[in-house]
Amino acid sequence: MSTPELKAPRPPELLSPWRTEARVALQQEARAFAREVVLPLADALDPQKGEMPRTLIDAMAEKGWFGITIPADYGGMGLGVFEYCLVSEELARAWLSVGSILARGQGLGTQTLDDDRRRALLAKSARGQWIGSIALSEPTAGSDLAGVRTRAVREGDAWVLTGTKRWAGFAQGADFIEVLARTREPKPGEPRSAGLEPFLVVKEPGRFPEGMTGTVIDKIGYHGFLTFELELDGVRVPESDRLTGLYGDEGADADAGGFASVQRGLNIARVHTAARAVGVARAALEDCTLYLQEREQFGHPIGDFQALRFALADMAAEVAQARAYWQQVAHLLDQGEPAESESAQVKLLATEMAVRVTNQAMQLHGGNGYTTERRIERYWRDARLTTIFEGTSEIQRRIISDRMLPRP
Numbered sequence: 063m064s065t066p067e068l069k070a071p072r073p074p075e076l077l078s079p080w081r082t083e084a085r086v087a088l089q090q091e092a093r094a095f096a097r098e099v100v101l102p103l104a105d106a107l108d109p110q111k112g113e114m115p116r117t118l119i120d121a122m123a124e125k126g127w128f129g130i131t132i133p134a135d136y137g138g139m140g141l142g143v144f145e146y147c148l149v150s151e152e153l154a155r156a157w158l159s160v161g162s163i164l165a166r167g168q169g170l171g172t173q174t175l176d177d178d179r180r181r182a183l184l185a186k187s188a189r190g191q192w193i194g195s196i197a198l199s200e201p202t203a204g205s206d207l208a209g210v211r212t213r214a215v216r217e218g219d220a221w222v223l224t225g226t227k228r229w230a231g232f233a234q235g236a237d238f239i240e241v242l243a244r245t246r247e248p249k250p251g252e253p254r255s256a257g258l259e260p261f262l263v264v265k266e267p268g269r270f271p272e273g274m275t276g277t278v279i280d281k282i283g284y285h286g287f288l289t290f291e292l293e294l295d296g297v298r299v300p301e302s303d304r305l306t307g308l309y310g311d312e313g314a315d316a317d318a319g320g321f322a323s324v325q326r327g328l329n330i331a332r333v334h335t336a337a338r339a340v341g342v343a344r345a346a347l348e349d350c351t352l353y354l355q356e357r358e359q360f361g362h363p364i365g366d367f368q369a370l371r372f373a374l375a376d377m378a379a380e381v382a383q384a385r386a387y388w389q390q391v392a393h394l395l396d397q398g399e400p401a402e403s404e405s406a407q408v409k410l411l412a413t414e415m416a417v418r419v420t421n422q423a424m425q426l427h428g429g430n431g432y433t434t435e436r437r438i439e440r441y442w443r444d445a446r447l448t449t450i451f452e453g454t455s456e457i458q459r460r461i462i463s464d465r466m467l468p469r470p
C-alpha cells in the first residue's frame with residue numbers, strides 16, 4: 063500500500079490591507095532564510111545550549127535586516143515596525159533567539175549626545191556592525207526597573223559604573239552593552255525613575271571590558287545566545303557615551319519626563335515580542351499539521367479524530383488572530399500613534415496564546431512531543447519565556463488597566 067502524500071501546512075499569506083508586493087517579497091526572503099539557514103542551525107545548536115555563529119549574524123547583516131527601521135539616509139532600509147515584525151515572525155518561526163537578535167541593531171545604542179557620533183553609529187547599526195546587549199534588569203530589579211541600584215558616579219569627564227546586572231543577553235558577543243544606572247536619587251515629588259540613565263559600555267566582541275565580569279545563567283530555553291549576570295566594578299564610561307532619554311519602570315506611565323522616545327521604544331519591543339511569539343506558535347502549529355497526518359493509531363492517522371482536528375483548528379484560529387493584531391498595532395505605531403495600551407494588549411495576548419498553542423502541540427504529539435527527538439519541546443520552552451521577558455503578562459495587564467481605571 064502506498065503512503066498517501068502529506069498535506070503540507072500552508073504558511074500564512076499577507077492579507078489586505080497590509081499586502082504590498084514589497085512586503086510579500088521581504089516575507090518570502092525571510093521565510094526561505096529561516097527555513098534553509100536558521101532552522102538547521104537551531105536543530106544543531108539548541109540541544110547544546112549553543113550560540114548562533116557570527117556567520118549567521120553576518121548573513122542577516124548582508125540582507126540589511128539590522129537596519130530595517132533605520133532611515134535610508136543612514137544606510138538603513140527605511141522601513142517600519144510592520145516590516146521589522148514581519149521578518150522577526152519568520153525568523154522566530156525557526157529559532158526565537160534569531161528573531162530577537164534583530165532587535166540588537168535597529169539603532170539600539172546610538173542615542174548619543176553628539177550628533178556626528180550618533181549618525182556614524184546609526185550607519186554601523188544598519189550594517190549589523192553595532193550589535194548590542196541590554197542590561198537593565200538586576201537581581202533585585204525586574205518588573206520594577208525604578209529599583210535599579212547600579213551606580214554611575216561622575217569622575218572628571220567620565221562616569222564610573224558599579225553594581226550587578228542580571229539577564230544581559232548576548233553580553234559577551236556584543237559590540238556594546240547598554241547599562242541602566244542611577245546617577246542620583248530622585249528629588250521629592252519626582253518619579254522613582256528620576257536619576258536613571260542609560261550608558262553605553264563599548265567593548266570588543268567576545269570579551270568583557272575592564273572592570274566587568276560575566277557569569278552565564280543556565281536557562282532552560284532561549285538558546286542561541288548566552289545570558290549573563292554581570293558584575294560591574296568601576297567600569298569607566300566617557301561622558302560622550304552617556305545616552306539621552308530615560309528608561310522608566312516597565313509598568314509605569316510615561317511619567318518620567320522626556321520619556322516619549324523611550325516609551326515608543328518599549329511599545330515597539332512589545333509588538334516585536336508579539337510577532338516573535340506568533341512565529342514560535344506557528345512553528346508548533348505547522349509541525350502538528352504534519353504529525354496528525356503521519357501518526358497512526360487505531361488504524362487511522364490521528365488527524366482523522368475530530369477532537370484532534372478541532373484542537374488544530376482552534377490553534378490555527380488563535381495564531382491567525384494574534385498575527386492580525388500584531389499587524390494592526392505595528393501599523394498604528396508606523397502611523398505615529400502612541401498605541402501604548404494596544405502594544406501591551408498584543409504582547410499579553412500573543413504571548414499567552416503561544417504558551418497555550420505550544421502546550422497543545424505537545425499534547426497532540428503524545429509521548430514523542432515529550433522528547434528531544436522533535437522540535438515541539440523547543441517551541442514549548444521558548445514560548446514559555448515570552449510571557450516573562452519584555453515585561454511580564456501581569457505588567458502588561460497593569461499597563462492596560464491603568465489606562466482604564468484610576469491608579470490606586
Ligand SMILES: Cc1cc2nc3c(=O)[nH]c(=O)nc-3n(C[C@H](O)[C@H](O)[C@H](O)COP(=O)(O)OP(=O)(O)OC[C@H]3O[C@@H](n4cnc5c(N)ncnc54)[C@H](O)[C@@H]3O)c2cc1C
Pocket residue numbers: 195196197198199203204205206228229230231281284289313447450451452453454455456457460
Ligand atoms: C531568558 C531571559 C532573558 C532576559 N533578557 C533580558 C535582557 O536582555 N536585558 C534585561 O535587562 N533583562 C532581561 N530579562 C529580564 C526580564 O525583563 C525580567 O525577567 C522581567 O522583566 C521580570 O522581572 P523579574 O524576573 O525580576 O520578575 P519579578 O519582577 O520579580 O516578578 C515576579 C512575579 O511578580 C509579578 N509582579 C511583579 N510586580 C507586579 C505588580 N506590580 N503587579 C502584579 N504582579 C507583579 C511578575 O509578573 C511575576 O509574575 C530577561 C529575562 C529572562 C528570563
